[in-house]
Amino acid sequence: xxxxxxxxxxxxxxxxxxxxxxxxxxxxxxxxxxxxxxxxxxxxxxxxxxxxxxxxxxxxxxxxxxxxxxxxxxxxxxxxxxxxxxxxxxx
Numbered sequence: 001x002x003x004x005x006x007x008x009x010x011x012x013x014x015x016x017x018x019x020x021x022x023x024x025x026x027x028x029x030x031x032x033x034x035x036x037x038x039x040x041x042x043x044x045x046x047x048x049x050x051x052x053x054x055x056x057x058x059x060x061x062x063x064x065x066x067x068x069x070x071x072x073x074x075x076x077x078x079x080x081x082x083x084x085x086x087x088x089x090x091x
Contacts, residue, residue: 023090030083033076040073049073 003021007014044061046052052073055061063070 019090023087026083026087026090030080030087033080033083037073037076037080040069040076043069049077 003018004014007017010017040052041047044052044055044066046055049070052061052066052070056063056066056070
């Protein structure tokens with residue numbers, strides 16, 4: 001089944017169906033990313049990567065214990081920003 005087939009059955013344009021589907025996908029992905037960010041923020045008691053970096057620099061966390069989480073945090077924040085930008089472009 002194609003987007004066109006579904007759109008015809010729903011009596012909307014294929015373009016509108018595609019746009020709404022994309023918006024829903026991006027919002028779902030954003031929720032997943034934000035939940036992972038919340039998990040990491042809670043684990044270290046921080047609000048973001050900048051604060052985690054500062055705590056590592058101050059010696060509150062050893063680089064070895066936070067190494068993987070640091071890069072995951074950084075990656076997730078970048079992905080969140082990208083998703084927000086993409087959603088803004090769709091709306």
